[in-house]
Amino acid sequence: MLGGSHAQAPKLAGFNRIGQVIAVVSGKGGVGKSSLTALLAVALGRQGQKVGVLDADITGPSIPKLFGLPAGGLRGNEAGILPAITRTGIRVVSANLMLPEEDAAVAWRGPLITGLIQQFWGQVLWGKLDTLLVDLPPGTSDPLLTVVRQMPLRGAVLVTSPQQLAALVVRKAVNLLKTLNVPVLGVVENLAYYPCPQSGEHHEVFGPSHAYEVAVAAGCDLLVRLPIDPSLTQLGDAGRIEEAELPELAPLVARLLGVVTQRAQA
Numbered sequence: 001m002l003g004g005s006h007a008q009a010p011k012l013a014g015f016n017r018i019g020q021v022i023a024v025v026s027g028k029g030g031v032g033k034s035s036l037t038a039l040l041a042v043a044l045g046r047q048g049q050k051v052g053v054l055d056a057d058i059t060g061p062s063i064p065k066l067f068g069l070p071a072g073g074l075r076g077n078e079a080g081i082l083p084a085i086t087r088t089g090i091r092v093v094s095a096n097l098m099l100p101e102e103d104a105a106v107a108w109r110g111p112l113i114t115g116l117i118q119q120f121w122g123q124v125l126w127g128k129l130d131t132l133l134v135d136l137p138p139g140t141s142d143p144l145l146t147v148v149r150q151m152p153l154r155g156a157v158l159v160t161s162p163q164q165l166a167a168l169v170v171r172k173a174v175n176l177l178k179t180l181n182v183p184v185l186g187v188v189e190n191l192a193y194y195p196c197p198q199s200g201e202h203h204e205v206f207g208p209s210h211a212y213e214v215a216v217a218a219g220c221d222l223l224v225r226l227p228i229d230p231s232l233t234q235l236g237d238a239g240r241i242e243e244a245e246l247p248e249l250a251p252l253v254a255r256l257l258g259v260v261t262q263r264a265q266a
């Protein structure tokens with residue numbers, strides 16, 4: 001059933017109730033977008049939200065690894081696909097959960113990839129969610145267009161890092177989101193600095209920040225600057241990202257909770 005681009009969507013309208021769908025977008029790979037998606041899901045869950053993560057990075061899925069979810073963990077029945085559930089109750093759907101082994105490759109052409117993203121939206125029994133986060137692959141390509149066309153996006157969170165190249169590529173993503181009328185809810189700069197454990201001084205390991213320029217281009221606020229934190233790498237590698245504490249995310253969490261409130265009042 002999975003992987004076909006023309007599969008019939010079951011009637012999930014009465015079953016799935018999703019308060020808001022938020023895309024997490026970067027221009028360049030490796031800026032920590034998947035980690036940020038996972039951390040945001042955890043932070044929203046701690047605020048009492050029911051959260052789902054749709055891993056739209058079909059060929060490079062890293063969400064299951066961060067949560068310690070094993071390959072082959074997706075189940076389904078004739079009604080639809082059941083998401084895997086993390087230790088703290090976050091519902092996750094990812095190509096890696098369909099594969100027999102974690103390191104099996106997905107070598108698919110574009111139409112199959114977009115077909116699978118559509119199935120992750122249209123054939124998954126997400127149930128009632130406050131927020132569905134969509135982790136998009138880097139680049140301004142088909143998956144973003146598919147998500148924008150198929151899902152009622154409230155907006156996007158843009159993740160960048162201090163390198164000028166990352167800022168340049170993320171500005172391309174900003175322009176595409178503008179063209180597609182997707183509001184940018186906030187910019188996150190990851191790997192912004194390394195706080196010296198001895199002196200507390202912030203070292204700009206990847207150079208000076210360009211995130212303000214990105215935020216200005218996107219017409220929104222730079223909400224979060226995340227430091228380089230080796231414990232994050234360790235927790236992610238161990239599949240224990242849900243144990244991370246990141247108070248820096250509070251402004252972004254508040255913004256996303258605000259979106260829910262505004263929508264409820266509309």
Ligand SMILES: Nc1ncnc2c1ncn2[C@@H]1O[C@H](COP(=O)(O)OP(=O)(O)OP(=O)(O)O)[C@@H](O)[C@H]1O
Pocket residue numbers: 026028029030031032033034035036057060062137138190191226227228229230231232233234236237
């Ligand atoms: N703030 C941080 N401090 C330390 N390590 C980090 C931080 N953010 C991300 N990492 C680490 O960097 C690596 C890449 O992160 P991640 O997979 O989230 O990036 P990505 O942008 O989603 O990558 P890709 O675009 O290739 O999918 C991971 O090992 C992750 O643990």
